[in-house]
Amino acid sequence: MGQGLRLREEERRGALNWPAGYGRRVLAEVDSTNLEAQRLAGTLAGPEWICALRQTAGRGRRGRPWANPEGNFSATLVLMPREEPRVVALRSFVASLALFDAFAAVTGRVDGLALKWPNDVLLNGGKVAGILLEGMGGRGAAHLAIGIGVNLVEAPGAQQVEPGALRPVSLLSETGVRVSQEEFLNPLASAFAAHEARFVTYGFAPIREAWLSRAARLGEIITARTGTAEITGTFETVDEAGNLVLKTAAGRQAIPAADVFF
Template identity: 40%
Template sequence: MRVLAETGSTNADLLAALAEGQRAMEGDWLLADRQVAGRGRQGRAWSDGAGNFMGSTVVSLGDGGPTAETLSFVAGLALYEAVLPFLPTPGTLTLKWPNDLLLEGAKLAGILLERSGETIVMGFGVNLAQAPELTDRPTIALSETGPAVPRDLFAERLAASLATELERWRSFGVELILRRWQAAAHPVGTPLTVSPPGEQEMRGYFAGLEPNGALRLRLADGTIRAIHAGDVMLIDGER
């Protein structure tokens, strides 16, 4: 693991290195003590915080393997499994489609996946010590439920967890990953609001996942809408 005292974005650093022809290997991580231009999904800013985890790694896509889009669920499961041992009450940790991690209904962590050729850059931001204030949703830090977890210890756990989940993804395919992801997510029937790109917000109920990982949203009239992209909020949890 390579640690920078400060950078704009660890994802952007790795993408720039790949664009310059540098080789990045699976298992190599780039971490930052401070990240001044961190990004979340759909271009949102992701605030850093002293003692939090901010880091990125790469995954190589191989011929005949599962599709790149399903790596979102691999990353989410890896993060879920890495955080779980540090919680006094594991049942309060849930995944939200596609890969946000919620603790007691508040956002604990987020993941950003970006592609460069046949390489996926995975960026993780985890509120270990402190949580940024967001205007559109509650946030939480791991330190609010117990002792703060040292960043480097968490980095080792996450790296090991991701390596395990990638091996499962390649060996057993997507079906097992999606089944395990759904078991760690909010229950079927959870009321949601969804804002697909370019469309108005819609309300419905979580109805599981499509075989390709799309979210199944059951609308008020009983029809099922497959959501491939968009903002998802828990009506009775995250707002």
């Protein structure tokens, strides 16, 4: 079970401009915020952010370890979505936009920021943040965990990422801006709440449009590696289902899941 105490939630919420309807739980240490989300999900009355000041066993997509040096950001948002799974999965785009806005809020600028399909945020061409979505509660997924990791003060070494992956960077090294985990959590939660409200009210279309306007390498040649194939083509768009669309020598291909390499 995660160690630490919930920090002065009620008295701090107003001062921090915390979004209404979202719980806020900050832990001194935990193995993984996504694992803590699994343990707590059944006890929650509504959406809740779980943030760890120190995470000891984080993980990324496809079960890969997520290196988390001291001072970096680890948090998971637990939601109770009502849509079918294919729609629920589109919240990776909602989370990406929220991260983009949070970086803009703490730095006061957007230059150098870009979104990489399906769930990374880039800063000056390097990976500064990643997102992991996990359904909880068996078939139908009564809860959704949106795990977010951000290199606030230190980036993992090149030996800690897979060959060919983008270089990891930190917010501090690229911008000179130092923020604490809690200082980053507040604008992130506010931005997510705004984009989530838009998504629930108007569907994926405005989220897709906003994401594409911030997309990395749109119109350029990229490579998508699935579990069985490697596809290279021009990054044409993201379609209405969230698929990556590449224009290749074999024609237009929509790819639902892959790792992207530049």
